[in-house]
Amino acid sequence: MKKISAFNPKYSLLGFLLFGFSVFSGFAQQKKNFFPPEELTSVGAYYYPEHWDESQWERDIKKMAEMGFEFTHFAEFAWAQLEPEEGVYDFAWLDKAVALADKYNLKVVMCTSTATPPVWLVRKHPDILKEHENGTQMDHGARQHASFSNEYYRSYSLKMIEELAKHYGNDERIFGWQLDNEPAANVDYGDDAVKRFRTWLKEKYGNIKTLNEAWGTNFWSGTYTSFDEINIPKHSQWGMNLYQRLDHSRFCDYETSSFLDEQAKVIRPYANPDQWITTNYIPYYDARYAGASKELDFITYTRYMIYGEHHGIGPKGYRVGEYSRIAMANDYFRPLSPIYGVMELQPGQVNWGSINSQPLPGAVRLWLWHVFAGGSKFTCTYRYRAPIYGYEQYHYGIVGPDGVTPTPGGLEYEAFIKEIEVLRNNPSDGKIPQDYLNRKTAILYDPDNTVAINNNKQTNLWDTEGHVLKYYKALKAYGAPVDFIRDSMDFSQYPVLVLPAYQQMSMELVDKLTAYVKNGGNLVMSVRTGHQNELGHLWQAKHAEPLYELIGGEIEFYDLLRDFAPDTVVMDNKKYAWTTWGDIMHTNTGTESWGTFSGDYYAGKTAVTFNKLGKGTVTYVGADSHGGILERAVLDKLYARLAIDVKDYPEGVLVEYRDGYGIAVNYSNIAYNMELPAGTEILIGEKSIPTAGVLVWKTK
Numbered sequence: 001m002k003k004i005s006a007f008n009p010k011y012s013l014l015g016f017l018l019f020g021f022s023v024f025s026g027f028a029q030q031k032k033n034f035f036p037p038e039e040l041t042s043v044g045a046y047y048y049p050e051h052w053d054e055s056q057w058e059r060d061i062k063k064m065a066e067m068g069f070e071f072t073h074f075a076e077f078a079w080a081q082l083e084p085e086e087g088v089y090d091f092a093w094l095d096k097a098v099a100l101a102d103k104y105n106l107k108v109v110m111c112t113s114t115a116t117p118p119v120w121l122v123r124k125h126p127d128i129l130k131e132h133e134n135g136t137q138m139d140h141g142a143r144q145h146a147s148f149s150n151e152y153y154r155s156y157s158l159k160m161i162e163e164l165a166k167h168y169g170n171d172e173r174i175f176g177w178q179l180d181n182e183p184a185a186n187v188d189y190g191d192d193a194v195k196r197f198r199t200w201l202k203e204k205y206g207n208i209k210t211l212n213e214a215w216g217t218n219f220w221s222g223t224y225t226s227f228d229e230i231n232i233p234k235h236s237q238w239g240m241n242l243y244q245r246l247d248h249s250r251f252c253d254y255e256t257s258s259f260l261d262e263q264a265k266v267i268r269p270y271a272n273p274d275q276w277i278t279t280n281y282i283p284y285y286d287a288r289y290a291g292a293s294k295e296l297d298f299i300t301y302t303r304y305m306i307y308g309e310h311h312g313i314g315p316k317g318y319r320v321g322e323y324s325r326i327a328m329a330n331d332y333f334r335p336l337s338p339i340y341g342v343m344e345l346q347p348g349q350v351n352w353g354s355i356n357s358q359p360l361p362g363a364v365r366l367w368l369w370h371v372f373a374g375g376s377k378f379t380c381t382y383r384y385r386a387p388i389y390g391y392e393q394y395h396y397g398i399v400g401p402d403g404v405t406p407t408p409g410g411l412e413y414e415a416f417i418k419e420i421e422v423l424r425n426n427p428s429d430g431k432i433p434q435d436y437l438n439r440k441t442a443i444l445y446d447p448d449n450t451v452a453i454n455n456n457k458q459t460n461l462w463d464t465e466g467h468v469l470k471y472y473k474a475l476k477a478y479g480a481p482v483d484f485i486r487d488s489m490d491f492s493q494y495p496v497l498v499l500p501a502y503q504q505m506s507m508e509l510v511d512k513l514t515a516y517v518k519n520g521g522n523l524v525m526s527v528r529t530g531h532q533n534e535l536g537h538l539w540q541a542k543h544a545e546p547l548y549e550l551i552g553g554e555i556e557f558y559d560l561l562r563d564f565a566p567d568t569v570v571m572d573n574k575k576y577a578w579t580t581w582g583d584i585m586h587t588n589t590g591t592e593s594w595g596t597f598s599g600d601y602y603a604g605k606t607a608v609t610f611n612k613l614g615k616g617t618v619t620y621v622g623a624d625s626h627g628g629i630l631e632r633a634v635l636d637k638l639y640a641r642l643a644i645d646v647k648d649y650p651e652g653v654l655v656e657y658r659d660g661y662g663i664a665v666n667y668s669n670i671a672y673n674m675e676l677p678a679g680t681e682i683l684i685g686e687k688s689i690p691t692a693g694v695l696v697w698k699t700k
Contacts, residue, residue: 034175034276037659038424040423041377043368044107045064048076049074049097054096056403057100060385060399061103063399064384065104065106067417069384069398069417070105070107071107071109072101073108073343074097074101075112077181078094078113079118079160080116080118080119083118086121089167091167099173107176109175109176109177109380110174110176112263114146114180115143115181117140122139122140125156127191129147130147130186131190149255169267169275170272172272172274174275175274175276176275176278177271177275184282185255185256185289186252194232196251196255198230200251208227215241217241230244233245233248235248242452253289253292254292257288257289257293261294261295264296280302281300281301281333283329285328285445285465286447286450286451290336291336298339302382303367305320305326305346305367306349306356307350307352308357310325313652313668314668318357319357320363321367321667323654324469324472326367327374328472329374330370330371330374330375331472334375334483335485341376341379341380342380345380347364347383347398348407348410359408361408362690364409364412365416366692369665373656373663375658381413384398384399386407388401419696422683422684423684426698428699432660433662437481438645439645440481440483440493440494440495442483442485442491442494443482443485443499444491445484446486446502458581461563461579462581462624464501467500467624471498471524471526471635473628475498475635476649477632477648477650477651478635487505492516495644496521496524496638496642496644497523498524499524501528503528503531504532504534507533507546514613517613517615517617519615520615521616525618525620525621526631527621527623531543543557550613551585552609553585553609555583557584561579567579568598569597569607569623571607576626576629578623579626582597582623583607585606585609588611590611592610593609595634617641621634651668652669653665653668654667661683661698662699663694665694666689667691667692672689675687676697680698682695683696683697684696
């Protein structure tokens with residue numbers, strides 16, 4: 001053990017600002033290809049040597065390697081073992097575990113332990129604990145209870161990370177670093193958080209006049225004369241300034257992303273060029289911090305499928321899971337990062353859900369293949385050994401509580417690893433079918449929009465993510481490759497671009513969309529799009545007027561119905577029920593009215609428009625329908641008009657291509673017979689894909 005002094009001022013906020021930070025400067029330049037393409041993917045498992053008697057470590061790690069795992073994952077929650085007392089570091093136990101992993105040819109992901117500060121740090125500096133809106137504090141004994149906004153905590157944790165990096169940064173057995181664990185928006189009402197919020201606002205707006213204009217503080221006598229007068233808004237207090245709340249949520253996300261970047265900057269000088277740095281996010285689609293930590297080499301996500309929150313398809317679909325969860329996570333994170341991986345994938349039954357059912361046999365393997373289908377470079381499971389004590393008792397591992405017997409999920413991981421070896425031994429030519437590429441579609445998505453809408457829904461029946469899924473699920477039924485992209489990205493590579501409920505937009509974005517269409521792009525917009533400018537203010541103009549050239553008409557007003565009194569939109573002599581939001585429009589000469597409202601005082605008014613503009617087209621879907629039936633019908637009509645060949649896969653059947661391989665997975669409750677082109681070689685599975693089944697092929 002070695003003794004280190006307790007505090008280093010270079011990690012203070014002042015030092016942080018002086019040394020410089022750029023949240024949106026682009027991902028850290030990759031020094032090499034961390035994952036050779038011929039390996040396709042790699043599979044690992046979390047292991048916690050500190051949870052088990054040292055006499056069992058070698059048995060466990062050897063068994064992990066025998067099952068085919070290629071890497072393991074250490075020290076994620078081990079700060080108390082790494083630094084048992086202030087300034088005293090003990091890496092000897094971890095060195096033994098790393099040596100055993102190396103003995104059995106397992107690479108190691110080394111983790112920072114910032115999710116679980118030791119009790120001596122909490123008791124000596126209780127101000128590091130997050131403070132709730134009501135003034136109560138969190139306490140030691142859980143995880144993520146320390147505040148990323150606390151100056152001392154940020155500084156001290158970075159010093160601990162520096163010692164870890166010094167010890168393992170030039171260690172060839174360590175092939176990557178994970179920062180924190182499932183970091184989320186840092187919400188804290190402590191004194192340091194208030195000070196940092198004020199500093200963040202001052203840097204963003206420059207002067208108080210600009211802030212007052214952005215927040216609209218003339219409303220309800222909310223004007224500020226100094227940044228020092230601003231507190232963190234009480235989110236539970238009715239009528240709080242919406243823009244102050246929105247900026248506070250942005251600040252909370254910034255605190256998370258900036259803290260991760262600080263960690264990466266500390267590790268980078270000590271890490272050898274072969275070591276990558278990442279973190280693992282839970283796929284929250286209202287989180288701005290995902291993709292904002294640009295000092296990372298790439299990002300990863302966590303995904304659990306069976307925990308009582310989703311019904312799936314059919315009476316037993318809850319044992320397989322909601323089919324869009326992995327698909328959307330793949331398509332959301334992939335465009336945000338040079339590459340991506342999945343750091344936690346459920347190995348079986350969990351303990352922390354509302355109802356912790358057993359997965360259907362085959363479901364774990366299905367999820368592994370689905371992750372692979374999206375392009376993930378690796379998959380890691382939480383965890384190798386099922387815990388026998390602590391909060392996560394009853395959580396399955398790859399082996400059970402005896403530490404020896406593989407669980408059903410463990411056997412499915414082993415089967416997947418062997419099947420990946422089949423692909424490695426049957427390399428493809430890497431070509432992707434042209435008809436698949438022709439269907440490539442982007443969804444323009446900004447989590448800031450989602451937060452803003454959810455702060456001011458206008459109807460409690462509105463579900464932002466559910467609205468996006470109506471379009472996304474239709475596109476996946478087409479067998480379309482989908483990317484969730486941001487407005488700074490290139491639109492031109494996508495024949496079709498969908499903007500579901502994109503409420504806030506700048507004139508620069510309107511101009512960019514107009515240029516995309518005039519140059520031949522096909523734009524689909526839905527309700528609530530373009531109603532506000534980038535500040536979240538309504539336009540000082542007709543309702544959504546900046547969109548009128550694109551739409552080829554005007555939005556006269558919007559309506560919100562009661563759940564007991566839905567109405568319909570009529571398109572091609574079919575009726576589609578809606579309740580939550582309707583944009584009532586009229587069209588210009590030359591603009592096609594594809595659908596009209598019926599059943600209320602504005603019956604006959606346009607609900608769906610199709611406008612040709614330059615070389616491209618704009619389709620506006622002015623209703624949020626029940627179950628997404630209208631949205632699917634509009635997309636069907638549009639893709640037929642554009643002569644884009646699409647598939648018609650049933651709900652729960654998803655098909656993707658990567659590295660020249662076709663992968664089909666079946667979450668539905670009935671078998672699906674897959675049609676394959678001539679010259680196809682099946683590598684895994686059969687053409688008839690059962691529930692939780694997988695089919696993998698390549699073209700000869």
